[in-house]
Amino acid sequence: MPSDALRRALTDPGPRPLPDEAARLLEDLDAPPRLAAHLRAVHDVAADLLAWVAGRYPALAVDGDAVLFGAATHDIGKALYPEELSGPGSRHEAAGHALLRERGVEERLARFARTHASWDGPGIGADDLLVSLADKVWKAKRVPDLEQRVVDVLAAASGAEKWEVFMELDDACDRLAAGADGRLAFQSAYPVVA
Template sequence: MSTDHRALAGDAALERALTGPADPPLRALPADAAALLRDLAAPPRLGAHLRVVHHAAWEVTEALGGGVEPVFDRSAVLFGAATHDIGKVRHPDELLGPGSRHEEAGHRLLRERGVEERLARFARTHAAWRTEPVELEDLLVSLADKVWKGRREADLEEMLAARLAECAGGRAWEWFLRLDDAVAPVTATADARLAYQSGHAAR
């Protein structure tokens, strides 16, 4: 296959990951995030991963409902979920195994592409909720990056519930229960999202 044909096949595979059908359906990425992935010729599996994490973030923030959104920037959370692992374009081995080099690399890549810090930061903070000062939005992106695959992190959810109580009022335990209700439907369909991601090539 010629270089041009390989490039076209790669473009088509990425496009299927970004916009193709899924069961259950997945929401489209924010247009600016999708454009970045196309411009970077991201591996299809990375596109699929970012799509499922973005969908989880959308579902959780939507389910939290009234009285919450004014205390955080939902569009920033959704963009962060849609780009948090973009550094794996530069470290594609971390698509198939553990590694953290993609975090700083993703932050640098986004800044190089003109993405402002308030949105680029999620590439660096999504795995740092235990070790660095983070905002409510960062915690929501971190949560989405866990629950899309059915994983629950009690420490993260307790921290998020406490921050919601601090920012929006109410008691932390009430927010914990509300958060649990928001997360449960996402984790219930995790197997389908895992299958969707695995169905896309890592290279």
């Protein structure tokens, strides 16, 4: 049975609600409330990024449902390693992927738990990059190499000049980063442990 704090983190006004399947997984795990709040914040930014990409770069093939689910579950392994909610660590990545697969989540959706921090690795596609970008920009963190990878993908899909894409992505990230204080306050309002 999920704690009251977790229920509040999943339903309180603020960032968009998580996809139902992601919320159920967090409830089943009685996940830390702060994790649920974090996932809502990243999911919210991912939804805004998807809308921006669809409006500006419709030729880019993106699996929007996968990106949203990935953003909503990318750190689910922190339910097993809650110390990584307030400190460094990467054990949650492989653990989260394994947890999702064990619970029947298909690979196209579970992969984000292991790829969100390895965006510069081989085989990383547009969907993975968008989840990784959302996981940075939600707190106003800008990662030039990651953003350049996104620029490259958008330019290749659209045929636009990279400098032009860079300027548009930079504006979009600035706009999203402007809401970071509110998202950080939302996340901080929930305890790491219920």
